[in-house]
Each structure stands twice: as C-alpha cells, then as structure tokens.
Amino acid sequence: MTVSKEHLLEWTTAEEAERQNKNTIAKVYSQMLPNILVGIVILALIPYSHFSTFARGLMGILGVLFLLFPSFMWEISEEKQRIRAISRLSKEEQEYIKDVAKRTWDYFAEYMNKENSYLPPDNFQESRREKIANRTSSTNIGLGILTIISAYDLKFITLEKVISCLENTMSTIESLEKWNGHLLNWYNTKTLKPLLPRYVSSVDSGNFVRIHVYS
Numbered sequence: 001m002t003v004s005k006e007h008l009l010e011w012t013t014a015e016e017a018e019r020q021n022k023n024t025i026a027k028v029y030s031q032m033l034p035n036i037l038v039g040i041v042i043l044a045l046i047p048y049s050h051f052s053t054f055a056r057g058l059m060g061i062l063g064v065l066f067l068l069f070p071s072f073m074w075e076i077s078e079e080k081q082r083i084r085a086i087s088r089l090s091k092e093e094q095e096y097i098k099d100v101a102k103r104t105w106d107y108f109a110e111y112m113n114k115e116n117s118y119l120p121p122d123n124f125q126e127s128r129r130e131k132i133a134n135r136t137s138s139t140n141i142g143l144g145i146l147t148i149i150s151a152y153d154l155k156f157i158t159l160e161k162v163i164s165c166l167e168n169t170m171s172t173i174e175s176l177e178k179w180n181g182h183l184l185n186w187y188n189t190k191t192l193k194p195l196l197p198r199y200v201s202s203v204d205s206g207n208f209v210r211i212h213v214y215s
Contacts, residue, residue, distance in 0.1 A: 025074045028071075028073055031070075032069065032070040035066050035070060036067060038063075038066050039066030040067070042062055042066065043067075045059070046059050046060055046063070098154065101150070101154055102154075102156060105156050108120055108144055108147045108148070108151075109151070111132060112144055115190065116134065116190065117172045117189055117190065117192055118165070118168035118171075119136045119140070119144065119169065119172055119189045120141065120144035121133050121135070122135050134190050135186055136187055137185055137186055138201065138205050138207065139207040139211075141169070141173065141208060142208040142209075142211035143207075143211060145169060146211050148165045149162065175192065176192060179198075182205055183200070184198055184199065185199055185200060185201040185204055
C-alpha cells in the first residue's frame with residue numbers, strides 16, 4: 001500500500017471468503033494453538049506443584065478444558081443441516097399455502113397491466129362497489145417485483161413471462177420522477193405523476209431495497 005500501490009482493488013467479499021473457508025476441526029485447533037499450549041503447560045505442571053489435592057484437581061480440569069475448548073468452538077460453529085419449512089407441513093397444508101399463493105399472484109397478474117403502467121395498485125375495494133385504487137408506493141412496487149419472481153419459482157408462469165413482466169415494470173420505474181435517485185412515496189399508476197404531498201418515505205424505500213436484495 002505504501003510502496004508499489006499495486007493490487008489495491010483486489011479483494012474478496014465476506015460472503016465469498018466464508019464460502020471458501022472450510023471449517024474443519026483440525027483448522028480450528030491450528031487457529032487456537034495457544035489454547036493447546038496453555039492446556040499442555042497446566043497439565044505438565046501438576047506433578048511438580050505443591051498445591052493441595054483439590055487445587056491440583058482444579059488445575060487438571062482447567063488444563064483439559066483448554067485442550068477441549070477448540071472442539072467446543074468447532075461444534076457450535078458447524079452449520080447444521082437445514083430442514084425446509086415446507087417439509088414440516090402436511091400435504092393438505094401445502095396445497096392450502098399454494099392456493100393462497102396462486103390467488104395472491106392472480107391479483108398482481110390482473111392489475112399490473114398496461115392500464116396501470118405495469119405497477120401494482122395499492123388495493124382493490126370489494127365492499128359496496130368494486131373499485132381499484134390507482135395509486136402505488138415504493139413498497140407496493142417492490143412487492144410486485146417479488147411476486148413476479150415468486151410466481152416463476154412456484155411454476156405459475158414461464159421464464160418468458162417473467163422477463164416480459166420485469167422489463168415492463170423496470171421500464172416504468174426508470175421513467176418515474178425521483179428525488180436524488182429515490183422513489184417518491186406515492187404515484188398515480190395511470191399518469192405516473194407523484195401524489196401530494198410529495199415526500200420520500202424511509203420505511204417504504206427501505207422495504208423497496210430489502211425486497212430487491214431478497215429477489
């Protein structure tokens with residue numbers, strides 16, 4: 001860094017480093033070698049100590065703990081086999097969950113249309129008279145993107161349909177008026193004009209970012 005100033009941008013992300021790091025018990029012991037040495041020294045000193053039998057017993061226990069501590073650390077850091085949540089459900093429960101997912105997707109599939117500029121409306125009113133709310137927020141937009149990807153994962157739509165839906169939605173997002181690159185909180189889905197009062201919501205923008213990361 002101070003002399004050649006070369007290779008300064010060569011770095012490995014934490015995720016990649018963790019993936020490459022094979023956590024074996026031998027590696028943990030090598031990394032915690034001082035513990036092993038301390039344990040050996042304690043046990044080696046017991047026969048030459050002038051402490052009481054009780055004190056020498058405590059020294060023995062302490063020495064053994066120092067020797068075993070790397071094993072404990074390896075055990076608690078081992079990645080346990082994950083059990084998929086879906087496998088915990090009965091067949092009837094799985095069918096119910098999938099039906100809810102399909103009906104949820106149907107809402108977005110029906111209303112993220114050309115009339116609404118391929119953005120998800122905030123809500124649909126069923127009582128008294130049917131009415132769609134032609135407004136959307138950054139949270140709704142992020143959720144709409146997530147439903148498109150989830151619909152493909154659940155085999156509701158084809159890959160070609162996913163690409164088409166995402167292209168339409170992303171094209172609309174790029175055309176929306178923003179503040180310093182941030183989406184405003186509410187837009188009219190037909191005119192794409194920001195709704196008053198114009199502001200950026202840290203909560204909704206945070207939801208939008210988190211949903212994108214998850215996607």
